[in-house]
Amino acid sequence: MALTFDNLPLPAHIRPAQPMTDEEIMRFSAENAGVRIEREPNGDILVMTPTGSEGSGMNSEINADLTIWARQDGRGKVFDSNGGFTLPDGSMRAADAAWLLLSRWNKLTPADQKRFAPICPDFVIELRSPSDKLPNLQAKMDQWIANGTQIAWLIDPIEKTIHIYRPGQSPEVHNHPTSVQGSGIIAGFELVMERIWQ
Numbered sequence: 001m002a003l004t005f006d007n008l009p010l011p012a013h014i015r016p017a018q019p020m021t022d023e024e025i026m027r028f029s030a031e032n033a034g035v036r037i038e039r040e041p042n043g044d045i046l047v048m049t050p051t052g053s054e055g056s057g058m059n060s061e062i063n064a065d066l067t068i069w070a071r072q073d074g075r076g077k078v079f080d081s082n083g084g085f086t087l088p089d090g091s092m093r094a095a096d097a098a099w100l101l102l103s104r105w106n107k108l109t110p111a112d113q114k115r116f117a118p119i120c121p122d123f124v125i126e127l128r129s130p131s132d133k134l135p136n137l138q139a140k141m142d143q144w145i146a147n148g149t150q151i152a153w154l155i156d157p158i159e160k161t162i163h164i165y166r167p168g169q170s171p172e173v174h175n176h177p178t179s180v181q182g183s184g185i186i187a188g189f190e191l192v193m194e195r196i197w198q
Helices: 022-031 053-073 110-114 134-146 193-197
Strands: 012-014 036-039 045-048 076-080 097-101 123-127 151-156 161-165 172-175 179-181 190-192
Touching: 022 036, 053 076, 053 097, 053 123, 053 190, 053 193, 123 134, 134 151, 134 161, 190 193
Parallel strands: 123 151
Antiparallel strands: 012 045, 036 045, 076 097, 097 123, 151 161, 161 172, 179 190
16 A cells, blocks of 8 residues: 655654554555654554655664674674564564664564564664654653663764663763763663764
8 A cells, every 4th residue: 555645744643444464564664665664552653754865874874883893792683774673562663773682583483583573672773863853752762661672872963962761760861972882781882973973
């Protein structure tokens, strides 16, 4: 079911007559390749604008650094913004970058690994784009944590801030950091912000 979004302001919420299955969302995403799609816990489909060139470049830098660290660390697997996850609350979310312990990933069946994996990443990074409203992204970060993410970073290139989320704690905000250091499960990971802010 390809849709036309020419006259529809994005992001947009679409309420299907019946909640879409993961397979239906995968088909819907393939037929509407020019937009990003997620599913809300209530079954609504959230249709978002694709990342612009500047945001794509920043996201590539983030994923490159995370992948290099993950290869050296050897404990986990990295996913980019195309990798959706079906979370315990029924939503389907895709982070700009995500990392998941291999010990958890390897417990999934091959079929589950091929679709929107029914598992919550251990670490996620979200990158604010010019069209993103900060309160919406902050709510999304809370949702990641509520569903099992151990640590989540919200990178805001507009305000040059990093918001770090952990279970049971208020977000930690870093203004104009030169780098951000991983802790806990991602101890040893460092993201140098000069490459992101440029």
